[in-house]
Amino acid sequence: xxxxxxxxxxxxxxxxxxxxxxxxxxxxxxxxxxxxxxxxxxxxxxxxxxxxxxxxxxxxxxxxxxxxxxxxxxxxxxxxxxxxxxxxxxxxxxxxxxxxxxxxxxxxxxxxxxxxxxxxxxxxxxxxxxxxxxxxxxxxxxxxxxxxxxxxxxxxxxxxxxxxxx
Amino acid sequence: xxxxxxxxxxxxxxxxxxxxxxxxxxxxxxxxxxxxxxxxxxxxxxxxxxxxxxxxxxxxxxxxxxxxxxxxxxxxxxxxxxxxxxxxxxxxxxxxxxxxxxxxxxxxxxxxxxxxxxxxxxxxxxxxxxxxxxxxxxxxxxxxxxxxxxxxxxxxxxxxxxxxxxxxxxxxxxxxxxxxxxxxxxxxxxxxxxxxxxxxxxxxxxxxxxxxxxxxxxxxxxxxxxxxxxxxxxxxxxxxxxxxxxxxxxxxxxxxxxxxxxxxxxxxxxxxxxxxxxxxxxxxxxxx
Numbered sequence: 001x002x003x004x005x006x007x008x009x010x011x012x013x014x015x016x017x018x019x020x021x022x023x024x025x026x027x028x029x030x031x032x033x034x035x036x037x038x039x040x041x042x043x044x045x046x047x048x049x050x051x052x053x054x055x056x057x058x059x060x061x062x063x064x065x066x067x068x069x070x071x072x073x074x075x076x077x078x079x080x081x082x083x084x085x086x087x088x089x090x091x092x093x094x095x096x097x098x099x100x101x102x103x104x105x106x107x108x109x110x111x112x113x114x115x116x117x118x119x120x121x122x123x124x125x126x127x128x129x130x131x132x133x134x135x136x137x138x139x140x141x142x143x144x145x146x147x148x149x150x151x152x153x154x155x156x157x158x159x160x161x162x163x164x165x166x
Numbered sequence: 167x168x169x170x171x172x173x174x175x176x177x178x179x180x181x182x183x184x185x186x187x188x189x190x191x192x193x194x195x196x197x198x199x200x201x202x203x204x205x206x207x208x209x210x211x212x213x214x215x216x217x218x219x220x221x222x223x224x225x226x227x228x229x230x231x232x233x234x235x236x237x238x239x240x241x242x243x244x245x246x247x248x249x250x251x252x253x254x255x256x257x258x259x260x261x262x263x264x265x266x267x268x269x270x271x272x273x274x275x276x277x278x279x280x281x282x283x284x285x286x287x288x289x290x291x292x293x294x295x296x297x298x299x300x301x302x303x304x305x306x307x308x309x310x311x312x313x314x315x316x317x318x319x320x321x322x323x324x325x326x327x328x329x330x331x332x333x334x335x336x337x338x339x340x341x342x343x344x345x346x347x348x349x350x351x352x353x354x355x356x357x358x359x360x361x362x363x364x365x366x367x368x369x370x371x372x373x374x375x376x377x378x379x380x381x382x383x384x385x386x387x388x389x390x391x392x393x394x395x396x397x398x399x400x401x402x403x404x405x406x407x408x409x410x411x412x413x414x415x416x417x418x419x420x421x422x423x424x425x426x427x428x429x430x431x432x433x434x435x436x437x438x439x440x441x442x443x444x445x446x447x448x449x450x451x452x453x454x
Contacts, residue, residue, distance in 0.1 A: 001171035021174035021217070043167050045205050046357075048271060057245070057274035063204050064275070067174050068219065112270070133356045134269025 006070040010035070011079025019066045026050045028066035029076060037077035037107045041136070048135030051108035052076050058115045060134070077107035080114060089155040090114045090148070099148030101139035109135050113149045117156060123149070169207035176219045180305045180334055183223055188307045188330030190216045196332060197221075198241060198280035201272050226279070226334060229253055238336045240279025245270075247278060256340040259347040259367065263294050266349065269357045282315070283333040285323040285388075288359035292319060293389035294349060295336065297365035297381035303335040312337070319388035345369045346452025348444040351383070352436050354427065360384040361427040364392075364416070364440035366447075368399065370454040375404050380412070380444075384427075385420035385437045392416045395441065404449050412445070413438030 007016045010033060017032060029035045029052070041049030043062055050062040053075040080088050090113045093099060100106045109132060116123065116131040123131060128149045129142070137145060175190075177183040187194050194216035195203060206212035220226060226241035229250050236256055238247070244264040247253055253260050267273060267281070267290050281291040282302065295302075295315035302313050307330050318326045327333070341347075351363035363383035369376045378399035380392040394415040402408040422433035 002173040004174060020171070022169045022171055024168070027168075043208065045201055045272070048269070051271060058271045059275055060271045062208075063201055063272075065174070065200075065204070068200075068221065116270075130356075131270060134271040 004067045004070070006067060008069050008072045008074060010074045011076060017066075021065065021067055023066045024062055025052075025054075025064040025066045025069050026061035028069075029061060029074075035076050035078050039104055039107055041104065041108075046136065047105070047108075048112065048132075049105050049108045051111045051135060053111050053115055056115070056118075058112045058134075075111065077110060080110060088114065089152040090117065092155065093148035093151035094145075097144050097148040097151050099140065099145045100137075105135055105137045105139075109137065109145060113145075113152065117149070117153055121156060122153060125150070167208040169204070170210055170213040172207075172214055173216045174219065175216060176222045178222050178224060180223055180225070180332060181307075183218055183220060184305050184307050184330050184332050186216075186218050187332065190218070191329060194218055199243065199272075199276040201268065201276050202280065202284050202286060220279075220332070232337075234339050235337045236340050238278055238338070240283070240333045240335055241277050242279075244268075244273035244276050244278065244281070248273065257298070257338060259294060259298070259349055259365065262347070263290050263349040263365070266290060266351045266353075272357070278336060279333045282318075282336065283325065283327060285319060285321075285325040285327075287322050287387050287389065288384050289389075290349070290351065290360065290363060290383055293363065293381040293383040293391075294365045295338075296389050296391040297367055297379045298338050298341070299379065300336050300338045302333050303337060304331050305334045306331045310334075315389075316391050322387040341367050342369055344453035346448030346450070348447035348451070350440040350444040350447065352440055359427070362420075362422070362433050362436035362440050364437065364444040366441070366444040368404075368445070368448050368452060370449070370452045373403070373454055375399050375402050375449070378445075380416060380441060382416060382420065382437050382441070385422040385433055387421070390416075390419055392419060392441070394419070399445065404445060409442050409445060413441050416441045 002021045039049040041047035045063040052061045195214040197217045197219045227239045247264045281289045300315045346368045349365045352361040360383045362385050365381045368378040380395045382390040395412040398412040417434050417438040420434040420437050422430045424430045
């Protein structure tokens with residue numbers, strides 16, 4: 001067993017910590033940083049509830065050790081709203097289009113959708129469905145999740161510079 | 167789920183990594199994308215005492231051309247492969263395959279080196295590498311060597327790799343311009359391992375198949391290069407009778423397990439079906 005000093009940025013804030021090598025990133029975020037918006041679902045890398053953004057990639061934080069995030073830039077659901085606290089386009093889409101019921105998958109869905117739209121600002125329905133295929137939702141049947149992401153895509157087109165920077 | 171305790175190492179060169187793996191012995195594992203290894207560690211089906219993280223090793227990422235070869239660094243991710251313009255033009259079967267592996271999050275992290283080196287019969291790239299007659303470049307403290315993908319796999323999780331070996335790159339002689347290609351994968355759901363899958367590369371000349379190569383995924387404890395089926399297709403008109411014979415030859419070399427993907431007989435039959443579909447799609451894509 002080894003311990004490691006890590007330094008990273010979480011939601012734009014610098015964080016330093018000493019972590020045991022086997023500590024998973026999701027446990028680090030939830031239990032050491034108290035960022036409990038990132039959920040643990042299946043804990044086997046399938047469901048995507050633990051999705052966060054790391055170095056411009058959507059990753060499953062239950063399949064990554066905290067020590068692997070040394071030097072990384074991480075965004076969690078707590079960091080996805082605008083600086084003034086208003087909802088981002090993706091959050092607004094999920095709210096207005098009823099893209100959630102129980103809400104358990106939602107943080108992961110929103111993080112994934114935000115990254116998807118940064119890579120592909122004008123996705124087809126098929127591309128949206130493929131894009132969130134690593135995120136399972138057992139409530140909605142995905143219809144309204146697709147609509148939520150379509151809403152966000154349309155909204156981002158209206159104000160591309162401000163929103164795309166988020 | 168919390169994995170067993172281990173020491174974490176992050177070497178910065180191939181030499182350093184290979185020496186570490188050699189010195190630390192059987193209880194050390196290289197770590198690439200981690201989506202096979204960390205999952206096993208959480209279930210405590212794997213309890214390595216040392217992880218040697220290859221993410222900080224210089225020079226293992228990226229795609230380049232060297233003469234007739236396309237060279238892909240082992241730590242190049244599936245996401246990188248999907249978005250690489252050179253591969254899209256010269257080896258589009260890699261994008262087609264990578265897009266059928268797992269899901270977007272896994273593809274950001276999962277590497278082509280990990281996919282081919284792990285020896286998991288469910289992985290998709292090994293059969294594609296056999297289809298393309300790829301070579302794996304392997305570094306060790308004793309020096310470097312190259313092994314054909316067709317000679318690399320001995321059994322489930324049993325490959326040519328020994329302690330201290332690291333797959334550093336994959337070398338593929340690009341098929342001719344205008345070649346046809348397809349990776350047809352039957353799976354129960356998005357992101358799943360194949361029930362059966364077939365990779366096909368072929369070239370057409372005057373409407374007939376000049377050359378063909380076929381390989382199969384997850385219908386034996388190793389990927390299978392279907393040599394006999396490839397020979398049947400080459401020189402043929404790719405008509406129904408040829409496809410029947412090629413499919414039968416491919417099915418004959420399979421030895422799938424009966425498991426959640428279906429009974430063995432079904433999976434063997436599906437290998438033939440995937441072969442037919444892959445050949446037809448490759449033919450439609452090929453320029454005569």
